[in-house]
Structure formats: structure tokens, C-alpha cells
Amino acid sequence: MRLPTLSTLAAGLLVLLGPAAFADPPAARTAPAAQAQDTAMPEGIQVPKPPFSDGIFPCTSCHDGKSMKPNFKHRELKDMHTDIVLNHGPASRWCLDCHDANNRDSLHLASGEKVAFTSSYLLCGQCHGDKLRDWRVGVHGKRTGSWNGPKQYLLCVNCHNPHTPRFQALKPLPPPAHPEQIQARKGGVR
Amino acid sequence: MTDHKPECPLGGCEPSASVGGSRREFLGAATAAMATALTGCGTLSKEEFLQRNFKELSKDEVLSVIDRLEKEYKAKYGKEVKVANTPPIPGVIFGYALDLSRCIGCRRCVHACVKENNQSRDPEVQWIRVLQMDKEEGVNLQHADQYYNPEEVPQEGHFYMPVQCQQCKKPPCTKVCPVGATWRDKDGIVVVDYNWCIGCRYCMAACPYGARHFNWGEPHLPADEVNPKTHYLGNRPRPKGVVEKCTFCIQRTRNGQYPACVEICPTGSRKFGNLLDKDSEIRYVLENKRVFKFKEDLNTQPNFFYFYGV
Numbered sequence: 001m002r003l004p005t006l007s008t009l010a011a012g013l014l015v016l017l018g019p020a021a022f023a024d025p026p027a028a029r030t031a032p033a034a035q036a037q038d039t040a041m042p043e044g045i046q047v048p049k050p051p052f053s054d055g056i057f058p059c060t061s062c063h064d065g066k067s068m069k070p071n072f073k074h075r076e077l078k079d080m081h082t083d084i085v086l087n088h089g090p091a092s093r094w095c096l097d098c099h100d101a102n103n104r105d106s107l108h109l110a111s112g113e114k115v116a117f118t119s120s121y122l123l124c125g126q127c128h129g130d131k132l133r134d135w136r137v138g139v140h141g142k143r144t145g146s147w148n149g150p151k152q153y154l155l156c157v158n159c160h161n162p163h164t165p166r167f168q169a170l171k172p173l174p175p176p177a178h179p180e181q182i183q184a185r186k187g188g189v190r
Numbered sequence: 191m192t193d194h195k196p197e198c199p200l201g202g203c204e205p206s207a208s209v210g211g212s213r214r215e216f217l218g219a220a221t222a223a224m225a226t227a228l229t230g231c232g233t234l235s236k237e238e239f240l241q242r243n244f245k246e247l248s249k250d251e252v253l254s255v256i257d258r259l260e261k262e263y264k265a266k267y268g269k270e271v272k273v274a275n276t277p278p279i280p281g282v283i284f285g286y287a288l289d290l291s292r293c294i295g296c297r298r299c300v301h302a303c304v305k306e307n308n309q310s311r312d313p314e315v316q317w318i319r320v321l322q323m324d325k326e327e328g329v330n331l332q333h334a335d336q337y338y339n340p341e342e343v344p345q346e347g348h349f350y351m352p353v354q355c356q357q358c359k360k361p362p363c364t365k366v367c368p369v370g371a372t373w374r375d376k377d378g379i380v381v382v383d384y385n386w387c388i389g390c391r392y393c394m395a396a397c398p399y400g401a402r403h404f405n406w407g408e409p410h411l412p413a414d415e416v417n418p419k420t421h422y423l424g425n426r427p428r429p430k431g432v433v434e435k436c437t438f439c440i441q442r443t444r445n446g447q448y449p450a451c452v453e454i455c456p457t458g459s460r461k462f463g464n465l466l467d468k469d470s471e472i473r474y475v476l477e478n479k480r481v482f483k484f485k486e487d488l489n490t491q492p493n494f495f496y497f498y499g500v
Contacts, residue, residue, distance in 0.1 A: 138471040139479075140499060142458035146446040147470070148282075159458070167457060169342040173297040176336060182313040182406075 045136070047155050050117045057117075059104035070101040087164045089127075098123060098162070124156045131156075243370060244383040244422065255385075256422060263427060267413040274421045276444040278377035284438050285378075285465035285472040286449075287481070288352060289499040292459040295320050295343040295350030299451035299460065303354075306439060306450035307425040308417050310409030317436040318354045318451060319400065325349055329484075354451075355380060355401040355436035356484060356492030363393035363402060372433075378465075378493050379438050381423035389431040398485050402435045438462070465493065 062068060062080075074094050077084070086093065100108040107115045107123050115122050125132030134140035138151060141159065145151040159167060219236065237258055241247075247255065256273045263271035300318045309315040321334040325347050334351070344350065361380050364372050371386035372393055394402040408430045420426040421441035428434055439449035443462070447453075452460040463470035475481065479497040 134499065137474050139461060139474055140458065142455060143461075143471070144448065144453050147443065147448055147463045148446050148467075154458075159456070167294070169344065170294065170296040170456070171341060172295060172339060172343045173301045175297070175339045176300075176316050176319065177313060178337065 045153050046150070047118060047121075047153050048158065050120065050155055050157055052117075057105070059099075063104035065102070070096075072096065072101065084163050087166075088162065118155075120162070121156050124162075128156075238385065241385055243386050245370070245373065252422075259422075259426065263416075266427075267411075267416050269413065269416065269418060271416060271418045271420060271426070273426050274419075274441060276421060276441070278375050278379075279444060280376075281464075281466055283378040283465045283493065284357065284443060285463060285476075285493045285495065286357070286438065287461040287472055287475040287479075287495045287497050289457075289459040289461070290349060290351060290496050291498045291500045292457045293320075293350045293352060293455075294457055295322055295338070295345075295348075296456065298454045298456060299352060302450045302454035303436070305415070306417055306442075307437075308411055308420065308427050309434070310405060310407075310411060310428075311415065312410040313407065315403045315405070315409070315434065317401070317403065317434075318352050320350055320352045322348050322350055329482075351496070352451075353399055353401070353484065354494070355438075356399050356490065356494040357436075357438060359491035359493060360489060362396040362398070362488075362490060366392040366396040368392065375423070377444070379423075379440055379443075380435070381437055381440065382433060382435060383423065384426070384428050384432045384434070387432040389433065391433060393433055398488050398490065402433050404433050405430050459499075 063070070074092075077095075086095075098107050100106050100114055103114065105117075107117060107120060109115055109123060110126055121132060121135065131140050135153075135156070138153075141156075142154050143151045156162070161168075235258075237255075241255060242251075244252070252275055256275060259273050260271060263273075297320055300316050300320060303309075303317050304311070304314060307317065309317065319336050321331075321336055322338040322345070323329065324333045327333040329351065338345070357374075357378055357380055359374075359378070361374055364374055364380060368390060369386060369388055371388070372380065372382045374380045389404070391404055394404060405428055409428055411427055416427065417425060419441055421437075421444070424437045424440035439447070439451075443449055448462055449460075452462045461471050461475055463472035465472060465476075467473065475497050476495065479499060481495045481497045483492050483495060
């Protein structure tokens with residue numbers, strides 16, 4: 001939906017800047033205000049780094065396929081990753097439904113197609129297509145940045161732990177004071 | 191008393207130019223002295239007392255008013271406070287949508303708003319009020335609690351509905367103001383000229399959303415908590431005895447930023463944008479989601495909408 005406006009804008013820029021405009025990478029016009037750690041997706045959506053636990057990525061530092069062969073058996077993990085509680089959909093769901101057995105540094109779709117951790121929304125969108133559609137247009141999930149310019153997106157996994165996706169409860173900040181507790185301060189003008 | 195009418199220097203009855211200078215000064219000083227005597231307040235400057243309604247000021251007068259305010263704030267808080275006068279952006283009417291199916295009532299928005307908008311901290315003035323409602327009852331104010339404070343939210347069987355200024359297209363609050371100190375600007379933001387407000391609180395009585403708040407006491411704003419980026423009609427520090435309200439963070443949104451409550455919301459329940467831009471998030475919400483207006487039957491026609499994102 002944004003495309004016509006963007007292309008008009010780009011055409012305008014080309015006219016104004018001439019050959020210099022060709023030096024700009026295409027992603028630059030959608031999201032120049034991104035932080036250094038962020039990555040621009042092919043479709044121009046700016047997302048932050050996935051929230052890995054400390055020191056866990058790259059997965060291939062352990063799961064290199066040589067010293068540790070993939071074990072395809074559905075089982076409770078006893079030696080490692082015991083902190084992970086899998087509470088996401090049917091009980092038959094299992095690590096390798098999403099994590100790729102041959103390349104642990106990537107995920108895979110139902111079709112077997114590999115997906116980087118930075119594009120994990122494509123994986124989520126296989127089941128949650130309605131949410132992905134709303135997310136792309138900026139309605140599902142948090143947006144920061146500017147309402148008439150570049151926006152900062154979050155990945156699904158920045159708010160929903162993929163293993164236990166329900167949004168975690170929070171401690172509320174303090175309530176307003178009851179009127180009878182309020183003491184107006186003396187002094188001042190008017 | 192009749193020859194010292196306070197409204198004389200405010201316009202209309204200028205004497206002839208030849209005697210203008212000294213007579214004018216005399217009248218100004220006399221009026222200010224009278225104001226001091228009548229209101230019992232010593233620190234209201236002559237310039238402030240004689241300042242006209244913001245909408246009637248010329249460009250130069252606005253600049254001198256802003257200059258005076260910045261000096262006052264500098265003296266009061268010991269730091270540079272910038273008072274902007276950014277006009278509405280042509281072709282923009284702001285709209286806001288809040289997803290009731292996502293809000294968990296964590297009140298992050300309430301406190302981000304206080305920080306951003308220089309509200310009094312003690313007593314704390316809050317522009318957003320989050321209502322905890324019964325799921326069984328739906329949107330029913332008889333079953334709303336704004337003082338909830340459990341260990342964790344959301345609570346079973348409840349949903350949460352933040353209420354703030356609905357920036358009505360037909361605002362009852364501006365209609366009742368006897369002095370015209372509050373009005374709806376071209377981008378749909380209802381603003382208050384704190385220097386023109388007389389503190390009668392008619393607007394608070396007229397507002398069906400409880401969105402307006404009064405400074406009963408001298409606002410207590412510690413210098414280190416002052417947000418120095420302010421707007422004349424928005425978050426500049428207020429005096430005692432005036433009404434204030436949400437302005438969609440006028441100092442941010444007129445510069446293209448999102449309001450502070452949108453930026454802080456951890457659940458992404460808050461959506462903001464230009465109602466006249468058909469590609470905006472807000473238009474997507476209005477066209478594709480189940481949307482309602484709060485107290486629609488009062489025909490206030492809010493530009494603030496509630497929707498169900500699921």
C-alpha cells in the first residue's frame with residue numbers, strides 16, 4: 001500500500017539528485033534512523049536483533065554436526081536447555097519443527113525452506129497469518145519512530161517468547177492518589 | 191476606578207499619539223498594581239497580566255511571550271527550557287486508536303506521560319486514567335476501578351481501558367469556556383492557553399471523559415525532572431490555578447514523533463497517525479477492525495477510538 005508513495009518519492013529524489021541517488025542503497029530511504037545493531041529486511045522492515053540468551057548464539061558452536069550428531073527422537077531435554085519450557089500449541093510440537101537440524105543457526109518453514117533468526121516472523125506467520133498481516137502494516141505489535149516517517153519494528157519474539165508465547169504479566173506502576181489523600185501545596189501565584 | 195479600566199490597555203481605547211507614551215505607561219503600571227491588589231499575588235509580571243489571548247497575538251508578540259517564558263523557566267529551574275510554537279501541519283488531523291484486546295493495564299503509559307508532559311509530581315497529576323473493568327460487564331463505568339494495584343496484571347476476568355482526552359470534533363469543553371482559553375486546533379488537538387485560563391473549571395464539568403485536570407496547588411516539578419522540550423500549548427510548566435489535559439504530546443507529534451504513551455506501551459496497544467493519510471496505521475484500524483467510540487451517544491465525536499485487534 002505504501003509502494004506508490006515510496007516510488008513517487010524515489011522518482012522525485014532521482015530527479016533532484018541525479019546520478020548521486022544511485023549510490024544510495026535501497027533500504028536507506030525506508031529506515032535511516034535505525035540503530036547500529038539493527039538489520040533491514042529485504043522488504044524494508046527494520047527489526048532489532050533477536051533476543052538470544054547470553055552466549056547461546058551461534059548454535060553451531062555446539063551443534064556443529066560433527067561432535068554432536070542431531071538426535072531426531074522426541075524427548076525431554078535433560079542435559080542442556082532445561083530452562084526452556086515448551087508451551088506453544090499441541091503437545092506434539094518439538095524443537096526441530098522450527099529449528100533446522102542441518103544448520104542450527106537457522107530456522108526452517110514447514111516446507112523445509114531455511115529462514116534466518118532475523119526473519120523469524122515468516123515462520124510465525126505460517127500459523128498466525130492474520131497477526132503477520134497486521135504486523136506488516138504496523139497494527140499488531142509495538143511501533144516506535146515517527147508516525148509520518150521511518151518506523152522501528154520489533155520481531156514477534158521480542159515480545160513473545162517463542163517457546164512460551166503468552167505475553168508475560170507485569171507489575172503495574174502505582175495507581176493515582178485517592179482525592180482525600182491529596183494535599184495541595186501552599187504558595188505560588190494566581 | 192472607572193478611569194482605570196483594566197481593559198483599556200488591552201485594546202480599543204488608545205489615546206491620541208502625542209500623549210501616548212507616558213499615559214500608556216501610567217495606565218499599564220496602574221493596571222498591574224490594581225491586579226496585584228485585587229488578586230493578592232505579588233509575582234505576576236505586568237507583561238503577563240497584559241498578555242492577550244494566544245490566538246490574537248501577532249508573530250512578534252508570540253516570540254516575545256515565548257522569550258519571557260523561557261527566561262522565567264530558566265530562573266525557576268536553572269536550566270534551558272525551550273518553548274516551541276510549532277503550528278499544525280497542513281493536511282493532518284490526528285487520530286488515535288487503542289486496542290482493548292491487548293492492553294494489560296500496566297500503567298506504563300500513565301507515568302511516561304507524566305515524565306514527558308511536565309505534570310506536577312506532588313500531588314501527581316495524571317492525564318491518563320486506566321480503568322479496570324469486568325469482562326462479564328463489558329464497557330460499564332459502574333464496574334470500573336481506577337485504583338487497582340495487584341502484584342501482576344492482567345487480572346483474571348478483567349480487561350483494561352485507558353481513558354485520556356478524546357480530542358473531540360465537537361468538544362463540549364471548549365464550548366463552555368467563558369474566556370476562549372481552550373480551542374480545537376486545525377490538526378484536531380484540543381489545546382489550552384494556560385496564560386489565558388481563569389481556572390473556572392467549567393470545562394472539567396463539561397468533559398464527559400474526566401480528561402481535564404486542575405492545578406489546585408502550585409505544581410511541584412523538581413528541576414531535574416523537567417522535560418526541556420516543550421510547546422506553548424502543551425507541556426510547558428504550568429502555573430497554579432489552571433486546567434491542563436492530554437495534547438497528543440503536541441511537542442512531539444507536530445514534529446513527526448509518536449506520543450510518549452505510544453512509544454512506551456509494551457503491548458503495542460496504542461496506534462497513532464494521520465486520519466487524512468489513507469496508508470496510515472490508524473486508517474487501517476478504522477477500516478479493518480471492530481472500532482467503537484467511548485460515549486458515542488453524547489455526539490462529542492472523538493478522534494480517539496477503541497478497537498479489538500484480535
